[in-house]
Each structure stands twice: as C-alpha cells, then as structure tokens.
Amino acid sequence: MVYIIVVILILLSGLFSGLTLGFLGLNKSDLETKMKAGDKRAKKIYSVRKKGNLLLCTLLVGNVGVNSTIALLLGSVASGVIAGFVATGLIVIFGEIVPQAVFSRHAFSLGVRVVWLVKILIFVLYPICFPIAWVLDKILGEEMPTIWSKDELIELIRMHKNSPRSSVDADEKRIVEGALTYSSKTVKDIMTPRNATFLLDAKDVLDEKILNKIKKSGFTRIPVLGKKGERPVGILYVKSLLRPEKKKRAKDICKKEKLLFLREDKNLDTVLNQLIAARRHMAFVISKQGVFLGVVTLEDVIEEVLAKEITDESDKYVAIQKKTRKRTTERRKKRRKK
16 A cells, blocks of 8 residues: 555655756746737646746745655665665656656646646645745746847747747748848948949039930939039939929929938948838938949849849849848958958
8 A cells, every 4th residue: 555655656756856957947038928929828838937936936845745755655665775775766757757747848738737636736735835936026026037138039040940840930030030141231341332323513514425324223213412512412213204204403493302311330220210211212321521332223132131132024223232242241250250
C-alpha cells in the first residue's frame, strides 16, 4: 500500500514540477497578444497565469509538500540512507527531469488541458499561498511586460518565415523588415544626388529641343533651378506642357507654391509624414549652408518601407537609385567594421 501511495505522490510531484515550468514559462505578454488575436486557449491559460506569484506559490508549496511526504513514507519502510538515495533518485528523474522535459516542449497544449486542475489547486491552497503571494506582489511589483527591440522583432519575423508552421511568407517578411528599419535611415541614404537629377533652369525656353529632352527623361515632375543654378524655385509638371505654349520659359510654367526643403540628415519616418502632410510627391534636399544637394520623392521612401523597387515602363530612375543604395550599403559596412 505504501508503495502505491509513493508512486501516486511521485506522479503528483512530476505534475507540480511540470506545471511550474510550463505555466511560468509562458509569457504574459505573449498570452495577451494571442488573446487579442482571438485565441480562446490563451484566454484559459491566462486566467491562472495572470497572477504569477499566487500560481508560483501554489505549485511550489504543493511540490514541496508532496516531495516531503515521499521521503517520510520511504523512510518508514527503509533505512534512512537508503530511503534518502531512493527518494532523491525517484524525485529527480520522475518528479523533475521527465515532466519538465515534456512540459518545456508542450507547455501551451498541455497547459490548456490541465487549467481546471490548477484552478482546483489554487482554491485548495489559497489560505496558505495567498498571504505569501500578496507580500511578493507588494515587494516585487507587477511582472514586467516583454518589450522586443527592432532587431529582435526582425529576427522573430525571419524565424517565422523559415518555419513550416508559420503563415508569414517572404513578401510579408520583407515588408515588415523594411517598415522596422526605414525610420533609422536618413534622406542622404536614399536621395538622388543633384548631378544625377534631371533639372531645368528657370531661364530655359521650352522649345522643341528642351521638350524632347523632357520626353526622353520619362519624368513627370522636374525641379526648376533659380538664379545661377542654385536652389530650386519650383517644380515643372509635364502635364502642364500639354497646352501649346510658345516661347515660354520654365519659370513661367512651373509650380512655385508649397515647395518642400529637407535637410540630408532627416529621418525617413519624419520625411514620409512631411510629404503626406504637405501633399507633395517631391522634396528638395539642402545642406546646412542651404546648398541644393538633390531630390527625394515619396516613391523613394515607400520603396524603403516595402524594401522593393517600384518601376514603370518609362522609369530610368532605377539605375540611379541602385547606385545610391549600393553606395549607402558600402558606407554602412565600413562603419560596422570600424
């Protein structure tokens, strides 16, 4: 009879040990996220996991009580030394190692099945465990939620993408990575330099020669430079050339209102907000001294968010962008080596 009771107690010890590792190994933040996503299983587990100290006290008190009883029962049927070795071996193997190995791999699925049992244990041991848990709550405070850094989130997405059980595909991984990293980039990283930008001078007469150049460029918005080719004074919209105009200069047709000037060190998340707020598709990049350096477009920023080139049938701008990105990548590698 004693041996039957010992076997039952060892099973209970393993259960307590596995539940301790399994339930407390489940992060509250992860469970809350699953709950918000509509996972009913997470809601069941969270009902007992939300009070971490009470759950911990309940499982540890139960485990210690069972292990102590096992040692006492074995001591009544064997000598002290033999009982100690037998009790230790049984508890370590069947009460700790085996159940913890099982629960560590299947904590969520097993936890859902035994939530009802944990609730019963909490109710039975509540008079003993609640005061201890209350003191721990006051001393230690609430559990800190898990906050992932950008690099950690990107690594998580990569792990999901490479897992056959994940629903995250390559396109979603690429977009998430782009969205998480674009704000750390600056205008300088993506802008088209002045010497690689198709420009017009304010005094340029829009004759057949200039119109042919505009047509071949494939651009729909062209910066127009002011005196001595300094800062832009407007943007020439190609659609405005559909109306026949004779002997008109670029400055007479270009749009001069709401020009957006940006510094080259401005972060792209700020740039995106400014472009949207100003309802502009193009902004001009200037240095601290006010020198015109190049242009950046809404398309450039969106490409960084999507981590993919956006091209159309007349897009000659891609080659320039690739050169710019290649130069940026090389510059970052040099910084990392330093």
